[in-house]
Every structure is written in structure tokens, then in C-alpha cells.
Amino acid sequence: MRASLFITCYNDTLFPETGRAVVRLLERLGVTLDFHPQQTCCGQMHANTGFRAEAFSQAKRFVRLYRDTETVVIPSTSCVAMIRDQYPGLFEELGNEESRKDLLALLPRVLELSEFLIDKLGMDDVGAYFPHRVTYHASCHGLRGLHVGDRPFRLLSKVRGLELVALDNLDRCCGFGGTFSIKNAEVSSAMLSAKLRDMLSTGAEFCTALDNSCLMHLGGALHRQFAAMRTVHMAEILACTESAELPA
Amino acid sequence: MSAEHHSVVLDPRIAPPFPAAALPILRNSQLRKNVAHATDVIQAKRARLVAEKTDWQELRSAAAAIKNETLAHLDHYLAEFEANCTAAGGHVHWAADAAEARQIILQILRAENATEVIKIKTMTSAEIELNPALEAAGIHAVETDLAELILQLGDDQPSHIVAPALHVNRSQVREIFARRMGRTDLSDDPEALTAAARSYLRKKFLSVDAAISGANFLVAETGAVTIVESEGNGRMCLTLPRTLIALAGIEKVIPRFRDLEVFLQVLARSATGERMNPYSSLWTGVTPGDGPQNFHVVLLDNGRSPILARPVERQTLRCIRCAACQNTCPVYRQTGGHAYGSVYGGPIGAILTPQLMRMEHAQSLPYASSLCAACYEVCPVKINIPEVLIDLRAQVIDQERSKTDRAFDLMYVAMRVANGIFASAARFRLAQRLGRIALWPFTRKDGWIHALPSLGARWTMTRDLRGIPRESFRAWWAARPKVESRSGEKS
Amino acid sequence: MTPAASSRDIILGRIRNAAAADSAPAPDHSAAYIRRGQLHRPACLDLMIERLREYNADVVECGPAEIVSSIEEVLRLSGRHTIVAPPGLPGAWRVPGFTWRIDDSLTYSDIETSDAVVTASFAGVADSGTIVLHHSSAEGRRVLTLLPDWHLCILRASQVVETLPEYFDRCLQPPALATYISGPSATADIEMTRIKGVHGPRFLHVLLVHDEDSSQPQDYRKGDHP
Numbered sequence: 001m002r003a004s005l006f007i008t009c010y011n012d013t014l015f016p017e018t019g020r021a022v023v024r025l026l027e028r029l030g031v032t033l034d035f036h037p038q039q040t041c042c043g044q045m046h047a048n049t050g051f052r053a054e055a056f057s058q059a060k061r062f063v064r065l066y067r068d069t070e071t072v073v074i075p076s077t078s079c080v081a082m083i084r085d086q087y088p089g090l091f092e093e094l095g096n097e098e099s100r101k102d103l104l105a106l107l108p109r110v111l112e113l114s115e116f117l118i119d120k121l122g123m124d125d126v127g128a129y130f131p132h133r134v135t136y137h138a139s140c141h142g143l144r145g146l147h148v149g150d151r152p153f154r155l156l157s158k159v160r161g162l163e164l165v166a167l168d169n170l171d172r173c174c175g176f177g178g179t180f181s182i183k184n185a186e187v188s189s190a191m192l193s194a195k196l197r198d199m200l201s202t203g204a205e206f207c208t209a210l211d212n213s214c215l216m217h218l219g220g221a222l223h224r225q226f227a228a229m230r231t232v233h234m235a236e237i238l239a240c241t242e243s244a245e246l247p248a
Numbered sequence: 249m250s251a252e253h254h255s256v257v258l259d260p261r262i263a264p265p266f267p268a269a270a271l272p273i274l275r276n277s278q279l280r281k282n283v284a285h286a287t288d289v290i291q292a293k294r295a296r297l298v299a300e301k302t303d304w305q306e307l308r309s310a311a312a313a314i315k316n317e318t319l320a321h322l323d324h325y326l327a328e329f330e331a332n333c334t335a336a337g338g339h340v341h342w343a344a345d346a347a348e349a350r351q352i353i354l355q356i357l358r359a360e361n362a363t364e365v366i367k368i369k370t371m372t373s374a375e376i377e378l379n380p381a382l383e384a385a386g387i388h389a390v391e392t393d394l395a396e397l398i399l400q401l402g403d404d405q406p407s408h409i410v411a412p413a414l415h416v417n418r419s420q421v422r423e424i425f426a427r428r429m430g431r432t433d434l435s436d437d438p439e440a441l442t443a444a445a446r447s448y449l450r451k452k453f454l455s456v457d458a459a460i461s462g463a464n465f466l467v468a469e470t471g472a473v474t475i476v477e478s479e480g481n482g483r484m485c486l487t488l489p490r491t492l493i494a495l496a497g498i499e500k501v502i503p504r505f506r507d508l509e510v511f512l513q514v515l516a517r518s519a520t521g522e523r524m525n526p527y528s529s530l531w532t533g534v535t536p537g538d539g540p541q542n543f544h545v546v547l548l549d550n551g552r553s554p555i556l557a558r559p560v561e562r563q564t565l566r567c568i569r570c571a572a573c574q575n576t577c578p579v580y581r582q583t584g585g586h587a588y589g590s591v592y593g594g595p596i597g598a599i600l601t602p603q604l605m606r607m608e609h610a611q612s613l614p615y616a617s618s619l620c621a622a623c624y625e626v627c628p629v630k631i632n633i634p635e636v637l638i639d640l641r642a643q644v645i646d647q648e649r650s651k652t653d654r655a656f657d658l659m660y661v662a663m664r665v666a667n668g669i670f671a672s673a674a675r676f677r678l679a680q681r682l683g684r685i686a687l688w689p690f691t692r693k694d695g696w697i698h699a700l701p702s703l704g705a706r707w708t709m710t711r712d713l714r715g716i717p718r719e720s721f722r723a724w725w726a727a728r729p730k731v732e733s734r735s736g737e738k739s
Numbered sequence: 740m741t742p743a744a745s746s747r748d749i750i751l752g753r754i755r756n757a758a759a760a761d762s763a764p765a766p767d768h769s770a771a772y773i774r775r776g777q778l779h780r781p782a783c784l785d786l787m788i789e790r791l792r793e794y795n796a797d798v799v800e801c802g803p804a805e806i807v808s809s810i811e812e813v814l815r816l817s818g819r820h821t822i823v824a825p826p827g828l829p830g831a832w833r834v835p836g837f838t839w840r841i842d843d844s845l846t847y848s849d850i851e852t853s854d855a856v857v858t859a860s861f862a863g864v865a866d867s868g869t870i871v872l873h874h875s876s877a878e879g880r881r882v883l884t885l886l887p888d889w890h891l892c893i894l895r896a897s898q899v900v901e902t903l904p905e906y907f908d909r910c911l912q913p914p915a916l917a918t919y920i921s922g923p924s925a926t927a928d929i930e931m932t933r934i935k936g937v938h939g940p941r942f943l944h945v946l947l948v949h950d951e952d953s954s955q956p957q958d959y960r961k962g963d964h965p
Contacts, residue, residue, distance in 0.1 A: 009670065012721045013680050014714050019721035035725045041670040046663060048619060050641030054667035061671070086638070089560075140620035173578040177618025179659070184267050184616060185706040190274055190582040191618070192710065220711030223696060282930070289927075302773070309770035323754040336915070342747040394937065395928035411928060418929050438929040446937055453938070454847055470913045480885070480924035480939030487881045488847065498750065505913035509904045510772065512919075523867035526794075526922035527939065529881075532915040537844075538880035539916075549750045556757030 001121065002032045003071040006062075006110075008079050009041040015212045017247065021239035022075050022113065028239075029117075029126060033073075036065055044082035047090070049179050056094045059087050063103050071120065072110045075235050077211045078178075080112040081145030112142070113235060114151040114210055124154040128238045130246070131161030135204040136234075137195075137218065138170050139211040152210060152234060159237060165202040169194075176217035192221055200227060208234045256405040256586045258374070260605050263589025265612035270587040279415045283407075283584040286414035287575040293521020294572060294626070301517065310510045312630040315566035318503055319556060325468040325501045326547065332471025336533025338543045345550050346376035352546050353378065353460065353493055354385050360491050360542070362387055362458040368475065368482045369393035370462025371409055371569065372495050372548060374591040375604075378460070389460070390452050392481035394445050401428035407585035407593065409571035410519045415584050449481065459485035459540070463496035464568070465511060466545070469504045472532040473545065476515060476525040483527055492540035497548050499565040511568065514628035518570035551604035560639040564599050566629040571596075573623035573633060579616060588613060595623035599636045607643055614640035658703055677722070684716040691715035774908075776865070776901025780951060783865050783901045788947065790868025794922040795935070796943040803950045806893065807831050810857065813891055813944055819854035823883050827876025828857060832893070842883055850882060855889040856940075861914075863899040864906050869921040870894060870945065871906060873914040881918060890940040895948045 003026065007019045026033055043058030062083070066072050074080050084107060091100045111120060118124055136156060142148040156164050175181065175191025195218065199207050205228070209215050212233050219231030232246065240246050257263045273279060298304050318325055330340040343349035357365060365382065367373065367389050379400075382389045391400040395413035399406060402424040406412030413421075422436040431444050461482065465474040473494050475482050486492060502511065508530075516522045534543050555561050574580050574594030585593030590601040590610060598617055602610040614637045623633045645660075654660050669679045690697045697713040699705070707713060719727075776783060788798045801809040811834040814822065821838045823845065833839045840853055850856075859877035860870050870892055872878045884890055900906050924939040935941065 007721050009676070013683070013716055016717055016719060016721035016724055020724060023725075035722070037722060037726065038673045040673055040676045043670075046667060048638060048641070049659075049663060050614075050638070050643070050645035051663050051667065052642045052645075054663070057667065058670050089635075140618070140622075144621040144625060171622070173618050173620035173622065175578070175618060177620070180615065180618045182703060182706045183659070184270070184579075185709060186267065186274055187270050187579055187582050187616075188618070189710040190280075191578050194578075194582075216714070217711060220707070220713055223712040224698075224710065285930070303771070306770045306772040310772050313770060320758060322758065323751045326751070326754075342750055344746040344749050348746060393928075394926045398928065413928055416929075418932075421929055438932040438934050441929055442926060442934040442937055449938070454851065467913070470915075472913065472915070478922075478924065479926050479937040481937070483881070483885050483918070484938055487885055498754075505910070506907050509907045513772075513903055516921075520927075522922065523790075524869055524919060524921035526920070526925055528919040528921070530914065530917040530919075535916055538874065538882075547750070549746075549753070553750055553753035553757060556754060 001030060002034070003073045003116065004066065004069045005033050005035050006039055006042070006066070006072050006074045006079070007035070008074060008076045010216075011075060011212055014216065015233065018075055018212055018233040018235050021233070021236040022073070024244070025126060025235060025239040026073070028241075029121060029123070031121070038065055042079045042082050044079055044086075045178060047082060047086050052090065053094065055086075056090045059083075059090050060095070060099060063087070063099065063106055066106055066110075067102050070109065071116070072106075073113060073116045074110065075113045075210070075233065076213070077112055077139050077142030077146055077148065078213055080110060080115075081141035083107070083110050085145055112146055112148070112210065114148055114155060115146070117155060117238075118151045125158035126155065126238050128159040128240055129161050129242045130159050130237045130240045132206055133163045133165060133202075133204045134206045134208055134237065135165045135167045135199060135202040137167060137174065137199070137207055137209040137214060139209050139214045140173050142210050143171060148210065155234065155238060156208075162237070165204050167202060168198040174214050174218055176214050178213070181217055188217075192217060196221055196225075196227075200229060205229060206237070207231050208237055210234050258405045258586070258589060258591050259377075260590045260601050260610040263610070266587055266589070266616040267612065269589055270583045273583050273587050278417065279584055280582060282415050282417060284581055286408070286411055287581055290411070290521050290575045294517060294575070297517045297521055297523060301513075307510055307514050308628055308630050311514050311568075311628055312566060314502060314507050314510060315629050318501060319499070319562060319565055322498065322501070322556065325503055326498060328468040329466050329471055329501050330547075332469070333533055333545055334471070336471050338471065338533035338545055341544060341546045343546055343548045343550070346548075349376045349495065349546055349548050349550070350378055350381040353495070354381065354387075356491070356493055356544055357382075357387055357458055358385070360458055362491070364388045364390060364452075364456045365458045365460055366390050366392050366452055366456045366485050366489065367396070367459065368461040368477070368485045369396045369412070370460070370495060371406070371591050372462050372497055373460060374406060376495070376548065376550065378495075390449075390456065392449050392452065392485060394442065394479060394481075397445055397449070398424060401425070405586060406591060408574055409569055409592070409594075409596070411571075415586070453481075453484040453488055457489045458491040458493075459489045460493045460495065461485055463494045463500050463545070464515070465508065466496055466501040467505050467508070468501050470532055472505065472530050474508065474528065474530045476512075476528045478520065478526045480527055483529055486529055486531065487539050489540055491542040491544075493544045493546060495546045495548060497550075498552050499567070515568055515570055518572040518626065518628045551606060554606065555603050558639075561599075561603060561636055563631045564603060564636060566631055567596055567600070568629060569596075570628055572626040572628065576622045576626050578620060578622065579618065588616065595633045596631075599633055599640060602640055607640070607647065611644045611647070614644060662703070677720075680716065680720050684718070687716055772904075773902060774904040776905060778865070778901050780896075784896055784899055784947070784949075786901070787863050787865035787868065787899050790865060791945055794868060796868075796923075796945050798945045798947055800947045800949060803948055806946070806948055807834060809946055810834055810891070810893070811836070813946065814855070814857075817855065817889060817944075819889055821853045821855070823850055823853045823856040823879075823887060825858055825877055825879030825883060828859065828879075829877070832857065842879055847882065847886065850886045853887055855891065856883050856887040857891045858884060858893070860892050860894050860898065862906050862909060863894050864903055865899060865901045866903060867921050869903075869919050872918045872920070874916040874918070881916065884918065885939055888940055889942040889944070891944045891946060893946045893948065895950045897951050
């Protein structure tokens with residue numbers, strides 16, 4: 001099984017450990033991974049802020065880069081949602097016949113990490129060991145955009161030693177929303193404080209999700225408050241085994 | 249709103265941008281509590297009824313389809329409605345904008361020598377700023393919906409489409425009734441307050457000879473008008489006076505009487521979490537001996553027809569004003585409606601208000617959303633609000649592109665620069681290195697950033713930020729011992 | 740002053756221009772929402788009664804031969820004396836022992852000072868517990884069921900359907916007037932506390948007449964015969 005990793009611009013820069021965990025995990029499962037060094041960004045930030053022409057130029061670049069790739073794996077629900085939900089409209093409006101064809105051919109081959117594990121590899125037990133109490137945060141793009149459904153729960157339930165605690169108000173947005181967290185920082189923070197209350201009341205040591213963008217926002221506040229909880233991308237949990245623990 | 253009452257401006261032309269408008273409200277913990285409580289109650293009721301309705305998704309599809317069909321032939325259906333309503337003894341007027349609508353209504357009332365008019369709650373009349381115009385013309389408008397009465401007596405503004413006074417608590421109501429109704433004898437028990445409103449309004453219902461209403465649906469096939477309500481004040485206003493004026497946005501029309509079998513199933517479940525509203529009324533023109541004999545419909549455009557021209561935005565006009573989107577929105581939950589600076593707040597307000605303003609005002613509203621899509625999930629007519637929000641953002645940026653002072657807009661410049669960076673991997677790698685260097689002075693020993701200047705301060709006001717690690721993922725990958733891949737591709 | 744006619748042209752013109760840009764596919768009406776009910780008649784009637792009682796309407800059941808005696812009993816127990824009757828209400832239903840005001844241009848004051856009103860109805864929808872009035876002569880003009888505080892509504896079992904689409908099936912033509920009652924007048928405008936009986940009758944009584952022969956298939960298209 002071969003796959004090409006699209007690390008995403010923000011994971012590459014701020015959360016390289018998530019990328020390293022994805023590599024460790026997938027190679028352990030027998031996947032031959034490659035990495036196109038020309039990759040940069042999927043264009044989500046620009047699309048969602050209203051810079052459509054700019055987003056399209058990035059989208060075009062993405063499609064060109066992966067046109068001949070068998071499978072693209074992306075450890076970010078928001079980026080996959082961008083590609084799946086918004087690329088068609090962008091290419092419809094700004095692209096030509098040929099680029100639209102390329103996009104439509106590529107779309108089924110772009111998978112978010114949990115989709116890759118469950119749907120492509122057909123496995124929910126990835127041989128992970130993580131003896132901690134964990135709560136799962138459902139990022140909106142994964143929940144309503146990709147409909148990841150029970151995939152993350154299936155994966156977490158098979159992690160040995162992991163105690164999963166349910167998060168109240170699971171389907172309510174954490175308040176990140178990309179540039180919303182800057183433009184509407186106060187409202188974003190109000191939503192964040194409500195989400196933190198739900199997280200902390202689980203008594204979990206870790207809050208995990210399929211997307212580091214939410215976790216950057218949640219984790220940043222936990223760190224600010226010296227809270228006894230950390231955020232960690234699910235890839236890093238799944239990459240842990242008895243002999244390979246989470247780095248401190 | 250007693251001591252904390254701040255002058256709420258619901259005019260998009262002069263309201264402060266959303267982030268600024270939200271700030272004082274975020275400091276009002278009582279209002280936030282009221283909003284959270286109200287929206288929780290309705291959401292829970294709605295969820296229970298939706299779970300029980302096994303054909304809920306099919307009803308949504310049908311409702312969206314009927315509205316799409318209507319919008320695709322709106323001119324035809326409006327003309328059909330006009331013909332049938334007129335044939336049944338009603339008078340139909342067309343108002344291109346708010347000023348004209350006010351003019352038409354004033355003309356009708358003056359012809360009746362009206363000095364007072366009773367009103368059923370209609371957001372549309374607030375949209376056209378009707379009450380001040382009536383007062384200026386010496387016509388006293390009496391709001392008969394309890395929430396609207398509370399707001400009117402309290403010199404306040406609606407904060408929610410269906411429960412406009414949800415930001416007001418019972419002791420505030422008691423104080424308002426004492427001050428404006430002269431009822432100093434009342435406790436703050438909602439029963440007592442409601443009974444006071446009931447007797448105050450009863451006198452009005454039986455004596456005032458002109459009424460103004462909105463409309464939930466205009467039926468093209470028959471010329472009928474439908475209004476749904478809970479209290480019965482609607483039935484009073486629709487039945488007792490001699491003159492009735494129904495003000496309706498042009499998007500309120502539906503093709504057939506039969507279409508109500510879909511809308512009457514989705515509207516109340518979405519709006520108030522009931523299977524049907526306590527009272528739904530339908531009437532056609534004038535019926536001799538029953539109800540108002542002088543009946544007028546004012547069809548209002550006021551910025552709606554241009555919305556039809558844009559393929560993505562057109563779905564905005566499917567809205568049936570149920571407010572389910574407001575009840576589910578996590579942003580609205582924190583701010584209530586006043587932060588949106590418009591009578592239409594929440595997700596629908598964020599897309600409708602800027603468009604009614606022809607994108608000349610309220611440009612901050614499309615950004616008043618984290619794009620979580622909870623609204624889309626509950627909308628009974630399947631308006632993809634996030635899709636519209638993103639398209640409106642694109643319109644705002646396109647406006648920005650032609651502005652001469654855009655170089656001073658830090659976010660605009662940052663986005664343009666970022667785009668240049670993402671165009672090449674080499675530039676991206678360089679930007680990563682430069683970014684790490686630029687953030688180095690702010691990065692503490694533990695690798696975290698606690699405070700940033702400028703735009704960054706908007707992040708660090710409540711959150712720390714991970715400093716940029718020394719080695720990016722791609723640098724780590726590039727340095728790994730390689731296995732040459734079968735295709736010969738450099739890994 | 741802008742003449743209304745030209746605004747009409749302006750608005751319709753804008754709409755036509757906009758629609759010309761519409762390349763969206765034709766909408767799909769085949770959405771399979773529920774049209775026919777699934778319940779057998781007894782269960783459907785039970786549901787109607789349950790929904791009515793959920794919103795505190797009082798329900799009494801009787802057979803067709805007991806309509807008059809049931810009306811008499813309900814009115815007697817109510818303690819109400821002055822009762823408004825629509826002009827087409829069957830004479831036998833205006834039971835003795837009460838002051839009947841038959842609506843022939845009654846004034847609002849006449850109606851307001853009455854204690855109660857008795858009417859027939861057009862249909863009942865069990866799914867939502869809705870009583871439908873089409874304001875025929877036996878149901879009365881709309882003010883009759885609006886001003887009095889107490890309303891007794893005679894609803895025949897044969898008029899009850901399960902789903903809202905089935906009610907629309909029954910409308911051989913659309914009514915000019917209709918009132919759909921699905922609950923007591925209520926408000927939740929003060930702190931979401933539900934208060935009943937704001938305007939409109941605070942007391943709704945329903946006499947459900949079991950007029951269906953359960954061994955025969957029913958023809959439900961009985962028009963508005965009370």
C-alpha cells in the first residue's frame with residue numbers, strides 16, 4: 001500500500017511531531033509513504049477569508065502536484081473539507097475544463113487520516129498503546145463537513161490502556177474558525193471558555209482531535225491557564241506503542 | 249433594561265462592526281445567561297420533535313425544492329398572488345424600498361383617519377423602520393405580541409427573530425410595566441405579568457380599527473395569506489379591525505395551497521419546537537361579514553430581488569424566518585442578536601443583512617462566524633449558510649482590492665504576502681525560517697509564546713502559542729535515511 | 740411620489756433579469772415525505788385525543804346518538820350560561836337551559852360578554868392534535884371562536900385524519916378562511932416560561948363523536964356537513 005502524505009502548512013511548521021507520528025504509524029502498518037517536497041498549502045485560509053483567486057491558485061497547485069498520485073493522506077479534517085467541499089466550486093468558477101477533470105479524478109483519492117485507516121486500510125485496531133484518560137473533540141469540519149462519524153471513536157476504542165471519556169456538548173464549535181479567532185478574538189475566546197469548561201470537567205489528561213487547528217486554540221488556552229490537560233493530535237496517540245511512548 | 253440599558257442601534261448603516269458591537273455584550277453575563285437558556289430550551293424541544301419525525305430530512309428537501317421553484321419563477325408567482333388576492337377583494341401594493349413601503353402604509357392609514365394601529369410581530373416592519381414613521385405622522389403603533397410590547401415599552405430592540413425579548417428577564421419586565429403601564433402592583437411572576445399584558449391589550453383589540461401584520465406565507469394559487477403564532481394576538485389583529493395591512497417580503501410567496509402541508513410541518517418544529525403553532529390563520533382577500541373589510545398587502549423588495557441574481561446567494565431567499573439557525577449558532581449563543589446591528593441577527597442575519605444593504609454596509613457580518621455549519625444542519629429549507637458566508641467574504645475582499653488604502657489593512661497585506669509564499673516551496677521554507685527568527689524574541693524557554701504584538705496580540709490575549717520548532721516536518725523528512733521508492737521518485 | 744404601478748414594473752423587471760441568470764437544475768419534488776398515515780382508525784383517534792389532552796384541551800367521547808345529551812352535560816358542568824352559536828349550528832345542539840346568542844351580526848360586545856361558544860369543525864389532524872375550522876355556517880365567523888373564553892368544538896371521528904397531508908387531501912378546494920388550533924394560546928416570551936391563555940379562549944373542550952362504522956371502509960370526503 002502506497003500513499004503520499006500532504007502534511008499541511010500549519011502542521012509542517014508548528015506541529016511537525018504530528019507528521020512524524022503519522023509516518024511512524026503508517027509505516028508500522030505497512031504503508032509505503034512518500035512526501036512531495038513541493039507541497040505548501042491547500043488554500044483554505046484564503047478561501048475562507050474571501051481571497052478566492054488566491055485560494056484557487058493554491059488549489060490548482062495542489063491538484064497539479066497530486067494528479068498522478070494514487071492516494072493522498074492528510075492529517076487534517078479542515079484541509080480535506082476544503083478540498084472536498086470548496087475545490088469543486090472554485091474550479092467551476094475559475095478553472096477550465098481540463099483542470100476540472102483533473103480535480104474530479106483526484107477527489108476520491110484524497111483521504112483524511114481516519115478515513116485512510118478505516119476505509120482504505122480496513123482497520124480500526126492499529127496496535128496502539130496509550131495508558132491515559134482521553135477525551136475526544138469533534139472538529140466541525142470533521143463532524144459536519146466530512147461526516148467522519150464514528151471513525152475516531154472506533155480507532156480510540158481499540159487503543160490499549162486508553163480510557164475514553166465523553167465530552168459534553170460535543171457538537172458545539174470550539175471557536176477557532178481560522179481567522180475568526182483573530183478577527184473576532186473576543187467571541188472566539190468566549191466560545192473557547194465554554195469548551196474548556198466541558199473539557200476540564202471530564203478529568204481527562206489529554207484532549208485529542210483529528211485536526212491541530214482546533215487543538216492549537218484549545219491547547220493554547222490550556223497552557224495559558226496551567227491546566228492539567230494537554231492537547232494531542234490523534235495520530236500521535238495511535239503512533240504510541242509499549243515501546244514508543246509519547247514524547248514529553 | 250434598567251441601569252445597564254445601552255442604546256442599541258439596529259441600523260446596519262450606522263451600527264458598529266460586529267467585533268466592537270459584541271464586546272460590551274460579552275461583558276453582560278446576565279444577557280448571555282438568558283440567551284443560552286432560551287436557545288437551549290428551544291433547541292431541546294426542536295431536537296425531540298425532529299427525532300420523532302421520521303420523514304424530517306425528506307420534508308427539508310421538499311421545503312427547499314418548493315422554495316427553489318418559487319424563486320426560479322418569482323415574477324410569475326407574485327403576479328398570480330396579486331391577481332387572486334385582488335379578485336378576492338384585497339388590494340396589492342408594490343414597494344421597491346423601505347421608504348416606499350412606509351409611504352404606502354401611511355397613505356392607507358391616513359385614508360382611514362387612523363390615530364392608532366395594533367400590530368402583530370413582524371420583523372419586516374422593523375426592517376423598514378415603520379414605527380418611528382407612524383409616530384412622526386401622529387399614528388400610535390401598539391405592539392400586541394408580548395415580547396414586542398415589552399420591547400416597545402422598554403424602548404428596546406429585538407434580539408431574536410422568534411423570541412425577540414429573550415434578553416430581558418422578569419424583573420426587568422416588571423419594572424417596564426410599572427413604569428409604562430402604571431402597573432406598580434405587579435410581582436415579577438411571569439403569570440401575573442402576562443395577565444397584565446392581556447388586559448392592557450384586550451382594550452386595544454376591541455377598540456382600534458386598523459392593524460398591521462406581516463405574513464408567513466402568501467399563497468399564489470389562491471391569493472391567501474397565512475400567519476402562524478402562539479398567543480392569539482395575531483388572530484385578534486387579523487379579525488377584529490376594519491382595516492388590515494399585511495407587509496410581506498416578496499420571498500414569502502409559495503405556489504400552491506397544498507405546499508403548506510410541508511411548511512406547516514417544518515416551521516413550528518424549527519421555530520419553537522412544537523408540532524404546529526397554537527394558532528395558524530389563513531384568509532383570502534375580504535370575506536363579507538367576517539373580518540377586515542379593507543385589506544391591503546404590501547409586497548416589499550428592499551434589496552431582495554438583486555439577491556436572486558447571484559447563484560450562490562439566491563438560497564438566502566428560501567428563509568422562512570424560523571430562527572433555528574440562531575438557536576443553534578455558537579456565536580449567537582455568546583452575543584445574542586444586538587451584536588449584529590440589524591433586526592436580522594445570527595446566521596441568517598449575517599448573510600441577509602449585508603445583501604439587503606447591497607454590500608455597502610455590514611461587511612463585518614459575514615466574518616461573524618466560525619463556519620461550523622451547525623446552522624446549515626438545522627435549516628428547514630437547507631440554506632447552506634457557510635457557503636453563502638464564504639461567498640460574501642469574497643465579495644468584501646473584492647471590494648477591498650480596489651481600495652486605495654488597502655496597503656494599510658494589515659490583514660489584507662498579510663493574506664497577499666501569504667499567498668505569494670504558498671506559491672513556491674522554496675519561498676515557504678524561507679518563510680518558515682524567517683518566521684522562526686521573527687518569533688524568537690517572543691518565544692520563552694519552554695518553547696511557547698505568551699504575548700505577541702499587533703495582530704498576534706489578538707491571539708495571545710487569551711491563548712499561548714507554540715513557538716515554531718527548530719525542525720519543520722519537511723526538514724525532518726528530508727534528513728531521514730531514504731529508501732529509494734520503486735518509481736524512482738525522490739522521497 | 741412614486742406611483743405603485745412603476746414599482747411593480749421595477750420589481751418584476753429586476754426579478755426577471757435575475758432569473759435569466761439562473762442556470763440551476765429544476766428542483767426535485769419527488770422527496771418522499773410521509774403523506775398517508777400508518778395508524779388504524781382506533782389508534783389514530785387515540786392519538787388525536789392524546790395530543791388534545793397534551794395541550795390541556797378537555798376531551799369527551801360519545802356516539803352519534805348522544806351528541807345532544809353530551810353537549811348538555813359538558814355545558815352544565817362548565818357552569819357557563821350565555822352561549823354563542825354559529826347560525827348554521829344544528830338546532831338540536833342548542834340545548835335548553837342556557838341562554839343562546841345565535842350569531843346574526845352579533846356585536847363584539849355581545850360576544851365579549853358571553854361565557855362560551857359551541858361550534859362544529861372541519862377536520863382534526865392527529866399528528867399535531869390540530870383542530871381545523873373552515874368557518875362554515877356551523878363553525879361560525881372567526882370572531883366567534885376568538886373572543887369567548889370557553890369553546891366547545893364538536894369533532895366527528897370521520898373528520899379526523901392522521902397526517903397534515905391527509906387533511907389537504909380532504910380539501911376539495913382550498914378554503915377561503917381557515918384557523919388551525921394546535922394548542923392553547925401561550926407565550927414563552929418572559930424567560931422562556933410558558934404561560935398559557937394570553938389571548939383567545941383559555942378553555943377548549945372537544946366532543947369527539949364516534950360516527951364511524953368500524954366494519955365499513957370509510958368515505959371521508961363528507962364536505963363540511965357538521
